Amino acid sequence: MALRAAVLRHLRVPVQFHxxxxxxxxxxxxxxxxxxxxxSHDDHMTKDEVIERVLSVxxxxxxxxxxxxxxxxxxxxxxxxxxxxxxxIVMALEEEFKLEIPDKEADKIDSCNLAIEYxxxxxxxx
Amino acid sequence: xxxxxxxxxxxxxxxxxxxxxxxxxRALKDTLNWAVHRHLFYKDASDLRExxxxxxxxxxxxxxxxxxxxxxxxxxKWRHPDPxxxxxxxxxxxxxRNPIPPAGIEIIYDYGREDH
Numbered sequence: 187m188a189l190r191a192a193v194l195r196h197l198r199v200p201v202q203f204h205x206x207x208x209x210x211x212x213x214x215x216x217x218x219x220x221x222x223x224x225x226s227h228d229d230h231m232t233k234d235e236v237i238e239r240v241l242s243v244x245x246x247x248x249x250x251x252x253x254x255x256x257x258x259x260x261x262x263x264x265x266x267x268x269x270x271x272x273x274x275i276v277m278a279l280e281e282e283f284k285l286e287i288p289d290k291e292a293d294k295i296d297s298c299n300l301a302i303e304y305x306x307x308x309x310x311x312x
Numbered sequence: 313x314x315x316x317x318x319x320x321x322x323x324x325x326x327x328x329x330x331x332x333x334x335x336x337x338r339a340l341k342d343t344l345n346w347a348v349h350r351h352l353f354y355k356d357a358s359d360l361r362e363x364x365x366x367x368x369x370x371x372x373x374x375x376x377x378x379x380x381x382x383x384x385x386x387x388x389k390w391r392h393p394d395p396x397x398x399x400x401x402x403x404x405x406x407x408x409r410n411p412i413p414p415a416g417i418e419i420i421y422d423y424g425r426e427d428h
Contacts, residue, residue, distance in 0.1 A: 269329065270332075273337045
């Protein structure tokens, strides 16, 4: 007991130093790293990040061949999807970017380019 | 005459396709509202998709109209009373809450002594 108390009395953990060092190691939110602030809307996305995340969502759709996906594919003409699959992809994009797209506008999104443009220009996308 | 009837047919067909797409979109969202967990949603979503796929090859325009009306009626009947709304959207939990003050504005907490 006495030994433990003696050791504890002499032990000093530089807490602040550790915290600062760890913060420096973390990637910045904008660089597409693992840190994403799920409740905030201040993390402005770069175009590259938008493209990367849109493509990853499209590749995750079960009917899509991931090797065919590129930033300028048309969902129905190039990927061989039908209109209901397109609806599913747009809904997945809404969930990925925390958006709520009005029905009429979501209906217009039928290609990867349009999806990227829409998400990138949306003020609330994150 | 035949050209105008063809154009009319195509226009009606396009309108029907749009209605189906929007109905599917709303129904899919509603399925997500009803599902308590993701793994339940996947099952319900594929069931919903099968209900749409069952009438995929119907050609008669009036039959299609009737089917769409049935679908919309059943969507209306089973609509969720408290759907999920994205937080920032009107009706969402974050709507008009705690707007961030613009840069350069700072709040001075001077409780009750503002006029001194």
